[in-house]
Amino acid sequence: MTAKPVPRPNADTAPYWEACNEERLLYQKCGACGHNQFYPRSICAKCGGGELAWTEAAPTGAVHSFTVVERAPSEAFKPDIPYVLALVDMADGYRMMMNVVDCDPAAVEIGMAVRIVFENRHGQKLPQATPA
Amino acid sequence: MADNAIITGVHNTKVGKVPGSSAMSLHAEAALGAIADAGLALGDIDGVICAYILTENYPMLSSAFCEYLGIEPNFNAGLNGGGATGAMMVMQAASLVETGQCRHVLCVAGDSRVSGMTRDQAVAVLADFGHPQFEVPYGISIPAAYALVARRYMHETGATLEHLAALAVTHRAHAAMHPDAHMQDPITMDDVAAARTIASPLRLLDCCLISDGGAAYVVSAPDAARDTARHPVRVLGAGQGHTHEHISQAPSLTDFGCKNAAARAFAKAGVTPSDIDVAEIYDSFTITLLVELESIGFFATGEAGPAALAGELTHGGRLPCNTHGGLLSFGHSGAAGGMFHIVEAVRQLRHEAADRQVPDAELCFAHGDGGILSAHCSLVLGRG
Structure with a gap:
């Protein structure tokens, strides 16, 4: 895999x-x-x-839009299904794509406040969003 | 108007699963079909524009295609604007013939996305259209990117899943009237609602197909077109709009470059959306078309969905749209996918669309979008 x-x-x-x-x-x-x-x-x-x-x-923002992905783009993401892909409007006025992690996908909604956590991806840390 | 470029030949191959096809064989079949349709010979072609393919690696595709076909044109170039490429080819070819650089420009694309790769490979290759550092690591897919648009658009405008479903059902009904369409079995609103979710809120039947297929057209200089066989279809106006490539960089999830592209094309042609008899508009997903119909100005914000439900986007309605079935049901073969819309536009304006014909069609609006509503090209085409 x-x-x-x-x-x-x-x-x-x-x-x-x-x-x-x-x-x-x-x-x-x-x-x-x-x-x-x-x-x-x-x-x-x-x-x-x-x-x-x-x-x-500032490591905070709000969900501008999101989707719950149920068809993975590759084998590597299949174990994560369903996962949340979101666009987050950061407090400093720019937008980032992240997953919303450590959260029931059904609980995510537009406008939800999030904060940044870091995922260790094979030695490189990635910013991710989680409910604030 | 007498100076406008003319689309003199069009062709689409069989679409769907085409056994024995390769990307290059689909190119060749489409090209020869379009040249024959125009009543021209291969030797009349002095310009070639190709797009891109995913199933094989040709960094200079247009040169590789000319080599495959055995032609030595005066002008040869590749274009890559994703799904907008088909419309961009017409705009570029029109410039070449209107400025006297070429007389007959062949535009051609095709890919064997069913036979030449697995469905998983197709999904994975397409996902790489996300930004390599700031999107792909998060598991983006093309449907997920459009789903981000859909969620926000529905949030802001009140569009519903039922509105999206109505578009899917209408497209399938149109495809059933086209003998070359990939999917011809009718679907119902319940079928769309019951289809599995791909990336919420988009369901399987909100998504375009993955097909083998090819398409081509010949764009000719106004004087050179006198030598051709069919009723002329004039390129009355063309325009582009570009705001971003990656969805995380889009300035808005509800307002896209199609607005400027269409405004430029309408202004050049000297017509307005209400003058249009038939529209062939890129529909990679149901939400794509919904957004574009409203952004371009065919419907006010929030009104395209109810119009679809009321049958306004089919024969007898206010704006018959994607009369061949679109990417949703006719088929999607990469760059050729956006060319199928233009092939259909030409057939409608020649009054050759058989059971699908919009009576007395004189003006058609065609539009392609590439990326995630990123690159846009609009055309206004007229029966000459």
């Missing part, structure tokens, strides 16, 4: 994933226009500026 995919950091994202391994969540704040950016890039997608400051995120 294939293992679940592990993110492969690149030059844009390595600081983000290294911080995750210390259980810290980062985003990029643009020094030119103030945009709070996620996912990490080499430039600001709002203004094109390059002064992006890694910033510690």
